[in-house]
Amino acid sequence: MRQWIKTLSFNKKVLNAFSYTGGFSVYAMAGGAKRVDSVDISQEAVNACQKHFVLNELSEFGSRFICADVFNFLRENVLDMTLLF
DSSP states (O other): OHHHHHHHOTTOEEEEETOTTOHHHHHHHHTTOSEEEEEESOHHHHHHHHHHHHHTTOOOTTEEEEESOHHHHHHHHOSOGGGGO
């Protein structure tokens, strides 16, 4: 699945909800995503995600690491939830 995400991410904005330690975020950025937002409720997981970007020599430019409840994050940041379905 991570390889597949890598092939789909070129020049895209990617949201990794429930990102945990950022495996999908890393692959999306490695695939050329122009921005990756990684959201998880655990600060420890968010810190691990940032660390994985560094370990994989990926620029953190274009990436955001957000410690938040995903459902609240979506309510606050998505204007029209009906567009997702």
